[in-house]
Amino acid sequence: MLEARCHCGRVSIIVPRRPRLLTACNCSLCGRIQPLFAYYKAASVEVRSTADGLDSYAWGHRVLRWYRCGYCGCFTYHEPAQRRPDGTSRIGVNLALVTDSDHLTGVAVNLRDGAADTWEVIDRFRFGILPGQ
Numbered sequence: 001m002l003e004a005r006c007h008c009g010r011v012s013i014i015v016p017r018r019p020r021l022l023t024a025c026n027c028s029l030c031g032r033i034q035p036l037f038a039y040y041k042a043a044s045v046e047v048r049s050t051a052d053g054l055d056s057y058a059w060g061h062r063v064l065r066w067y068r069c070g071y072c073g074c075f076t077y078h079e080p081a082q083r084r085p086d087g088t089s090r091i092g093v094n095l096a097l098v099t100d101s102d103h104l105t106g107v108a109v110n111l112r113d114g115a116a117d118t119w120e121v122i123d124r125f126r127f128g129i130l131p132g133q
């Protein structure tokens, strides 16, 4: 179990396990806020928030809704605007906000090319490990 928490602590996200993979992206939004997403079934993720905690944002084709703390502004997770036909959904939790980043050391990070709109993996590295180590 890992916890990601916004800066002021109004929003926290509990995920069931260490991720196998993190996703970084260079799209116009991620390039600005530098999240590291790990994906989980929505039903396995617990979102805790004060009543005034969550705000959301959608852009472009609005396929994703991005949730951020309405007070300190940290982006905490995103979720498809529409669930699948079977009612399930997959949440991208921003583990750049993890409370103890030691839990992520060595996890593979794929950098995807959102800027070119291809979403191809253009770089791979490991969290917390410098090149050559």
Ligand SMILES: [Zn+2]
Residues within 6 Å of the ligand: 006, 007, 008, 009, 010, 011, 069, 070, 071, 072, 073, 074
């Ligand atoms: Zn906050």
